[in-house]
Amino acid sequence: MKTLVVRLSLVTVIALLSGCGYNSMQANEEAVIAAWGNVESSYQRRSDLIPNLVEVVKGYAKHEADTLKAVTEARAKVGSMQVSKDVLNNPATLNKFQQAQGELSGALSRLMVVVEKYPDLKANQNFLDLQKQLEGTENRINVARERYNASVQTFNTSIRTFPNSLTNSLMLHLQRKEAFKAEEGAKVAPKVKF
Numbered sequence: 001m002k003t004l005v006v007r008l009s010l011v012t013v014i015a016l017l018s019g020c021g022y023n024s025m026q027a028n029e030e031a032v033i034a035a036w037g038n039v040e041s042s043y044q045r046r047s048d049l050i051p052n053l054v055e056v057v058k059g060y061a062k063h064e065a066d067t068l069k070a071v072t073e074a075r076a077k078v079g080s081m082q083v084s085k086d087v088l089n090n091p092a093t094l095n096k097f098q099q100a101q102g103e104l105s106g107a108l109s110r111l112m113v114v115v116e117k118y119p120d121l122k123a124n125q126n127f128l129d130l131q132k133q134l135e136g137t138e139n140r141i142n143v144a145r146e147r148y149n150a151s152v153q154t155f156n157t158s159i160r161t162f163p164n165s166l167t168n169s170l171m172l173h174l175q176r177k178e179a180f181k182a183e184e185g186a187k188v189a190p191k192v193k194f
Contacts, residue, residue, distance in 0.1 A: 021164030025172060028155040032177050035148040036088055039180075042141040043078070043101060049137060050075045050104075053111070053130045071111050074104040091178045102183040108134070149179040 054071055078100045087093045112131075156176045159168045168174050 020167040021158065021161075022167050022171065025155075025158050025164055025168060025174060028151070028158045029174060032088060032148070032151045032155045035144070035151040039141070039144040039148050042137065042144040046104075046134065046137045046141065047075055047079055049130060049134050050108075053134060056130060071104075071107040074100075074107040078104050088177050089175055094178050098180065098183065105138075145180045152177045152179045 050071060081097060081100055087097060155174075158164050159172075159174050159176070
């Protein structure tokens with residue numbers, strides 16, 4: 001009789017543990033970290049392309065130094081930020097990172113306006129290649145952000161639903177992750193004037 005009780009208790013404990021969500025929450029957190037790595041990788045690719053783009057533009061638009069300087073400074077600011085996976089647990093640091101990336105995006109937009117003023121530059125093959133790479137990189141950044149946000153949603157849901165929420169509060173103490181948010185003013189459509 002004792003053996004039967006022990007066996008039933010063991011089966012019950014195993015059944016309870018298999019449904020506690022411990023492993024799935026760990027896997028979901030790792031997915032968030034991996035998705036964040038992809039976001040950083042996309043930003044790094046953009047950062048690596050910018051010096052080449054700036055050098056090509058410099059050759060054609062020497063008197064547009066302010067715009068080129070803004071791009072260079074924004075890239076330097078982004079490059080100087082030391083971002084680790086701990087940023088995922090710190091909304092203020094994540095916000096600073098997003099702001100720096102937003103400044104770089106704005107500087108690049110101004111650079112593209114400069115390009116419109118110089119027909120020879122637009123026709124330069126080196127510039128066209130770099131522009132395509134930069135455009136592709138911006139698309140990659142957007143896709144990486146979307147995937148990161150999807151991973152954050154999955155993770156946050158996994159730590160908040162029962163029985164995972166019970167396991168998390170008793171054992172893991174995992175915190176919600178912050179998703180990427182739109183930059184300030186992004187809800188207003190840009191006005192194009194010619």
